[in-house]
Amino acid sequence: MSLYYVQKLLYRLNRDDVTRRRFETDRENLLAEYELTDEEREAILKPDIGLLFVLGVNGQILMHYAGMCRYEWDDYLEAMREGVKKYGPVREGVYTITGYEGVPAHDETLKKRRTAAKGA
């Protein structure tokens, strides 16, 4: 596990145009500069957003890599959920899953409560 280097590469891809260009044109050499396990390397290259989440990549870094890989917002969230189903709980870093019901159901509850409050 070398979560630090996975996150560092993704962080640089997020913020640095030169790194992003090298990712397109000189990928092998770029990746060789980071200490990555085979699993991490494959997860980055595929990209397997769900596995990267399970490996412990911070969402504030991962969401931009997913964006760079043309994931829409809902697809990004789903990819993380799928990752947890496939690979199990997050292995490192700050995250655990809490059993959240999701935005549409949450919105519906809040809307009902607002309507009830107005009627009262």
Next chain:
Amino acid sequence: MPLVFAGVCSHAPGIVNRAERADPAVREPFYKAFYEMGDAIRASGAEALMIIAAEHFGNFFMENMPAFAIGMADHYEGPIEDPDWMKIDRRQIPGNKDLSLRLIKGVMEEVDTAYAEEWKFDHGIMVPLNFLTPKYDMPVIPANINCQGPPLTPLHRAYAFGQAIRHAADALPEKIALVGTGGISHWPATPDSGKINEEWDREFLDKFLNNRKDELLAYSDVDTYKIAGQGGFEIRTFIAVAGATEGHKGKLWFYEPIPIFAVGCTVASMEVA
């Protein structure tokens, strides 16, 4: 001049980039409160706006993570994120290097802050500016507290940072407004994005608005993580504002959970004198 304004607000990227997916019944009053805070900052006569943010690996990374940082440049750039994703055009934002320098010197008398002559603003600053100074015409002094990469800045140090900013700002001739941005409970950029613990938020806001220092500093990151998500670590920015307005109370302008924005959307001000 003494600090002329102090407030707090949310900064989640969804507030701008998922705007159309929110219920207008809550979105519009939230935006209104946000814009009104901008009006209040201008009405205060502020010559610069200091924003205490909780940046998300835009400029600072675990290779050299400062507990505190303050910007010291005549101009900044943002958003650092893909502008198409952020839905805010990339632009230059005015700063004030000389004012920053004097402010940082003052802060350093009490708290060891890093300084940065280069800073690309992420959504943590760009989303607030989008509402507070939509013309990007007020010099900004960015500040940061490490709320993202553990070990995080201790809460009592965040409070001390706010006190140091207050003492430094009060000693300068310029009028400075201060805004902390972040939190409160949320699980941003995770599968639980959208989850909000309203009860916890309101309890925190009550402590914050009444500036009950001991209660604010009694939160533990272990509990916050369990109950309020990793986004809850960003209470540090609110706590710094409480430190800058020690002994004073505040007013809640707006609070509503808006799940698609992934946060309990908050706008509040604190009395500065």
